[in-house]
Each structure stands twice: as structure tokens, then as C-alpha cells.
Amino acid sequence: MKENFDRLKIGDKFFNSRLMLGTGKYKKSVDAINSIKNSECEIVTVAVRRLPTNLKNDNISFLNDLDWKKLWLLPNTAGSQTAEEAIRMAFLGHELACQIGQENNFFVKLEVISDPKYLLPDPIGTLKAAEFLVKKGFTVLPYINADPILALHLEDLGCATVMPLGSPIGSGQGLNNLANIQIIIENATIPVIVDAGIGTPSEATIAMELGADGVLLNTAVAQSKNPGQMAYAMNLGVQAGRLAYLAGRMEKKYYANPSSPLNQISKLL
Template sequence: MQVLDPSPSALEITPTPEDAPLVIAGREFRSRLMTGTGKYANFETMRQAIAASGSEIVTVAVRRVQTNAPGHEGLAEALDWSRIWMLPNTAGCKTAEEAIRVARLGREMAKLLGQEDNHFVKLEVIPDAKYLLPDPIGTLQAAEQLVKEGFAVLPYVNADPILAQRLEAVGCATVMPLGSPIGSGQGIRNAANIRIIIENATIPVVVDAGIGTPSEAAAAMEMGADALLINTAIAKAQNPVLMGHAMGLATTAGRLAYRSGRIPIQSHASASSPLAGRITE
């Protein structure tokens, strides 16, 4: 596969005019796109794709790094963590107890890589091996304990508005409802519930999982999501670097569109040119 070597100027993502930064647990980020590190053909492609996306938050599966799982050997050293904020995740954990233990390891991993004040964790509790759907009860239990231990918890959940409210109430830093199953590329299949979550939340809402195209990324941001997390759609694209750039642009475009306010949908046509002053015979 030919990998594009883009120039920095060509890939610069224009900041949203007069937009406030994304704030998670008191930390500010300019980009509203988070990316992952899994499924890439090699580390060089991963590095270029993440750079092209403009992402400042990158998630890393703690268990896979700790055990040197295939494709993850050397992953912790493959990125410049002085420029990228690490989001350790508890992928592979089936119970709340496992997730809590792995979250603690993730915090120590971040410290070893120079991020002494990094208490972020993307919380995943997934006992379902076929559809990879998160366990709502286990997620809530783990979130409560991790918040008590000083973690900034970013929980990955089904698009359940009541669960989202419960997670916010126990002190989570964000809530991360899935658009559709992980890696499925089905797009946003839970739009109605995600809109309710966005409407009620006072913490950032990050749409995570299922986005397959830049148009879907833009649509999620147009709904009012605060940020997105996209991995498979970039990593498994025919050209991950170009797709990373496209996803970054789409995230910005969707945010701009949301802040702009769309026109009302009408049942009839409305002429774009005024009728007053037209030439008539």
C-alpha cells in the first residue's frame, strides 16, 4: 500500500472560529477528534494517520501493550507522548474488577511515558465477544470506584440516556455512547438516543464506535456531540493517512455546522433569489 507523506501545511486543520476548546477533566484540547492505535498495518502508517487527523488524544489498549500482544509490541514507544495525550483504555476486560485493575496499570504506564498528571482512562467492560457491546452494570460499578480513586473516567456505553445520567452523577468526565457496534462501519444507528444524551448532559458527549465515513463523522458533530473517537474507519481504510485527514476535516465541518444552526426543513420550495426588482415584460 502506498502511504501518503503529507506536508504539514496541507494537513493543517483550521480551528473552528471563536470556538471554545474541548475541555475534559479540566484539560483543554483544540481537536475534537480522538483516534486509536489498533488495526494499522504498521507503526509508520499509524503515526502519519494520527498526525493527518489532527488528533491530540490517542487511545491505547493497556492489556495489549502490557502483554506485548501481536501488533502491539513497542506501541507505547511508537508515538511522541510529549505532543499527544494518552488515553489508556481497558479493552479486553470482561468484568468491573478487571477493568479497575487494568485502569490502574494504565495510569502507571502513562506516568512511565512522561505524563505524570495523566489520570484519564477510557473505561470498557465488554463480556460479549460477538457484538462487543458494553456491560452497563459493570461499567457503572467500575466507574464509581475509579472516580473515587481520582481517575478521569471516559466510559464507553450503549446509547442509553438513563445510564449516561447515572455515569455523570457518579462523576465521570465524559460519556461515550456508541453509534453502532465497534468496527462495524454501520454509522450512527442510535441517533435518537444520542440526541437525548446530548440534550441532558453537562459533561462532554463523545460518539464512539461505528463511524465509517467522514459524512457520518460530520453528522454526529452536527447533532451536537462534543467530540468523536474513530479508529477502524481510519486504520482499515485503503489510505489511512488520507482518511485520517478527511475525518479531521469532517469533525471540524460538523462542529461548524452545529454552531451555525441549520435552516428549518420545509414542505415547500423557497426561491433563493428575491422576486422583488426582477425584470418583467
């Protein structure tokens, strides 16, 4: 395998893949397992509230069938309506990471959502929880609205990434906040992971072409007709977008410009 020199660094850990997958909404466990494999992702996010306190005694979850030597668990605090709830879920998430042999895993995807209809993140609660968890040594990946100023505040607090939403969770509306996401990317010195709303590989590609450092998605794969195939497509979309960003797009021109200019042809003759 060709060595990857363009690795994603979050906290003090490096990853080859820039695609992260969620584990909810799959109709069958085998679909989730195949999707994770086909996506070639290395970070898998799981809602702490959906897990038993002891994974070893759990005969329902497919998590015990995953190879945690190759995957990194990203516990998330989904379902937390207050900062206090999210903090509690973060500590429980670390305990679950310890159960799969990742004792040094203090990653947490921080979600504080008090809005039951649109599931939009609470900026005040997120800031409060993030400040506490960073001080406690957690690697905090906060899920936020595409708010450039909030993103800067979270970076100043010591968050490892910021994760602006493309559009509401599970909506598949795509990148409705492109302008603000681009500002966040331009201002940030930490990785920017576009999270939520992406429905197609082309939308994942657009996010990466903007300069996003990664993409996290779930519903677009889990609710597709063929989750394993869609996961593979998302993997390719993220890779294509990253390569295009690094290559640098051509300059847009007002007038047409022939791809085979006559003066260039004459020089070749």
C-alpha cells in the same frame, strides 16, 4: 496559527481537536504514526492489555515514536469482562502514562464488555467500575450503549464524559442509534463523545452536527486503503460538523422557497 476559542474540555484539561484516534488494527506502524499526525488529534487511546509493562524496553510498539508532549494518552480497559478487571487495567494505564512523562494523567476510557459476539458494553459493570474509579481520582470516559438513562447515572457519578456507541465496535455500520444519541446530547452537561461504528467522514460530520462534543474512531482509519488520507478526511469531517453545529442549520420548510425572491431583487435595483 489561529487561536482556537472553541476548545474541548475533559476534566480539567483542554484540547483543540475534537477527534480522538485508536491505535489498533493498523497493518504497518508507519500508517498509525502518519494517521495520528494527519488527523491532528491530541488524544490517542491505547488498549492497556496490548502494551508491555515497560514501554522503554519495547522495540515493537510505535508508541515510543510519538511525541507525547503534543499528545495525550487515553489508556483503555478493552478486553475487561468485569468491573474488577477494568479497575485493574485503569491503574496499569496510569502507570504506563507515567512512563511517557504524563504523571498527572489519570484519564481512562472505561470499557467493560462481557459479550464476546457483539462486543456490547455491560451497563452494570460499567457503573460499578466508574463509581470506584471516580472516587479514586480518575478522569473516567465510559464507553456505553446509547442509553440516555445510563448516561445520566454515569454523569451523576462524576464521569468526565459519556461515550455512546454509534453501532458495534469495528462494524462500520454508522450511526444506528441517532435518536438516542441526540437525547443523550440534549440531557448531558458533560461532553458526549460518539465512539464506535463510524465508517466515513460524513458519519463523523453528522455526529458533530447533532451537537456531539467529539468523535473517537479507529477501524475506519486503520482498515481503509489509505489510512493517512482517511485520517485527514476524518479530521475535516469533524471540523465541518462542529462548525455547522455552531452556525445553526436553516429551518426546514414544507414548501420551496426561492433563493432570490423577487421582492428582494427589486429592493436591490
